[in-house]
Amino acid sequence: MKPKVVTRFAPSPTGFLHIGGARTALFNWLYARHHGGEMRLRIEDTDRARSTKEAIDAILDGLTWLGIEGDGEALYQSERAARHREVAEALLAKGAAYRCYTSAEELAAMRETAAAEGRPPRYDGRWRDRDPSEAPAGVDPVIRLKAPLEGETVIPDLVQGEVRFANKDLDDLVILRSDGSPTYMLAVVVDDHDMGVTTIIRGDDHLTNAARQSLIYKALDWPVPEMAHIPLIHGPDGAKLSKRHGALGVETYRAMGYLPEALRNYLVRLGWSHGDDEFFSTEAMIELFDLGSVGRSPARFDFAKLENMNGHYMREADPAALLDALGPVIDAEEDAPALKAALDAGGRERLAIAMPSLAERAKTLKELLDNARFLWAARPLAMEEKAQKLLDGEAPAHLAALNARFAALPDWTAEAIEAAVRAYAEEAGLKLGKVAQPLRAALTGSTTSPGIFDVLLALGRDEAMARIADQAA
RNA sequence: GCGCCCUUCGUCUAUCGGUUAGGACGCCAGAUUUUCAAUCUGGAAAGACGGGUUCGACUCCCGUAGGGCGUGCCA
Structure with a gap:
């Protein structure tokens, strides 16, 4: 019998939960639910300087709004440094890793000459077999993995198929920094292992990392989890999704008046399909979702289609729920204070009565609000x-x-x-x-x-x- | 530069060697209608390119072009 499926969503809190992260979370959640397993949350806040409390809250709030719940307590990677160090030391002890005293300047020079000679910029392994006694005084070393020089590393990816990397292209990556802190590469492996993660679902920008991490697993004699690298979401113009191209935090979508169920439905269809079906209830998504039907090509984010789906869900929504969902949209309006005053002065009652009729003809709550403004307009009315x-x-x-x-x-x-x-x-x-x-x-x-x-x-x-x-x- | 991944209507996608290449959004036209929206009907719209393999390729292989990601003591 196969062990219970455990997936994880591991955002780094250096920004908000953007649309790509939201979809990754959704896929992880659906996969876990589909298999009766669990999805754990892990906050990758190792980079203290760039990690903020606000970002963590924004991510958690975003997930909650989307209706995606993690199972159990969220794990904070920063709290596990000691464990990471312990694993690095163990690797060192068994000879699968070594101390490297190469300075930043030397590394830079190494890359420069490599570039000049048209070679890939890789660490040359100069401390790989050097005797510790040659260590320069006063230099804090990093610990590097003693990666295999030959052969290949194969990732049997659930979405990408078998992806092969020649080991000669993978250098001896740093697993522990000179200050004793773990690198991302090590921390991810140790945490995924300790959390019992069976299936890693993440963006395909991590595909190369998968090979490196696979090497760490093997050095540790740990089983490599199943992996699925899903294609990234691009902006409307085909360029990588950036802050200028639709990579807005999910809270922005909320403020723009999109419904979480609509965004979820839209997101699940970005990369995943089930025949000609377009609309899926949460239950249907969970029942039908599988990684085999996830495509390998990147998708562009299309607001027009999102709006269409949102309109669909608005028409189906409970008017009272719509009224509640309007809150963040109102807050985002330029005249929010005046709007709230008008609502309190009887506007809310009129809005409640008109809601079913309003919901029928708006694609977003923002549009609905705009269409509702006549309800509390002051007399005599301005005429178009x-x-x-x-x-x-x-x-x-x-x-x-x-x-x-x-x-x-x-x-x-x-x-x-x-x-x-x-x-x-x-x-x-x-x-x-x-x-x-x-x-x-x-x-x-x-x-x-x-x-x-x-x-x-x-x-x-x-x-x-x-x-x-x-x-x- | 090197490595990996990708390429079907404008967009999201179906197809898993044999289809008039299907659906959805958007667009256009019509119907309906108290306006708008919704709804219904119809329409335009696609296999990047070049080679193979095969009786037969969108589907398999190779190459080209284009795009993406990676190439950190970031995550």
Whole structure:
């Protein structure tokens, strides 16, 4: 029987959780869930200078928002330095590693000559077999792995297939720095092993590292975990995803009004497919996800498709949940304070009533919010040019007549409102549009809005009639 | 420079030697409609290039071009 699957997501907290990291986390999570296993979290904060508390929180918050939960406590790599050092010493003791006293200047010179001679810049192994007694005084050595000189290292990758590296191309990497701290290469191997990780799923920018790490595993006589290197996500222009090209923190997507389920669905389809299917519930994703269906070519991030999916999920969402999700979007608005004041002054009630109708026609919560602003706009409404035109001719008279009918309605319900407007149109011998458009203009100052009856209802009788009166003859 | 990876409509992808190369987003046209959105119908749109292998290649092999990643006492 195969051991329980354990995957891990190991971000380095030097920035925020960007879209590529989010997808890596998602794949790890799906794979673990699919196999009834666990996904552990590890914060790779070895680089103290560049790791910040804010970044760690942003990553954790981002994962939570996306609905991706790690199992068990998150491991902080920085707390494991002693263990890393211990493993490096053990390697040294068994002769699989050695102390190297080469200075930074020597290393630089080495690379320079290599470049000049057109050779790959690699450490030349000058301390590999040197006697420790030759060590220069006062120099703190690093510990390097005594990597094999010949043969090849094969990574049986679950996504990439068998990837081969000639060992001669892999030099003796540093595993412990001169200050006694572990390098990433060592720390990753030790932590993955100690955490019981069975399957490593990460970006294919780590593919070369996989070979080096594989060498460390072998030197330690530890089993090499299964690996899957997934292709990176590129920006819309095909260039590497950078801060200028869509590599925004997930919290930015939240502020832009995307729903986590939509982002997740979009992300899972970037690189992974299941026939012609596009939409997957969380359960379906977990059930169907497998690494064999992950492609090997990089994908471009496409906001248009994300928006489409987001619209889909917004239409399906619970209106009350949408109202809650609006928070971060409102905070990101330039006029956030005024907006909140308007919402508190009755806007929220109107918004709640109009929500189903609003959600139907917006692709993001940001768009929804923009479309909702007429709800709490101050009278007299500013008229768009095209809206103003709808108020010409007979329109003011019709508005006045409608207001009279509205005033007489016993109840201000969707049914009553619709019946009244339709009856008026019919009696006046007008197509509904002839009545609805002027109404829309008077009520929203615009030519586009949610369904007119929904607008009437959301505004409430008093406000609606007041706005109509402003434009009536 | 060297190593590794990649290459089907504009984008995400299906295809796992034999298909009119399918779907989705976007785009265009039409239908519907109280506007917008949604929805429905239809349309334009792809195998980077050159060689092989094969009865037959998008699919396998080689090369070229293009792209990506790596090449640190960063992670």
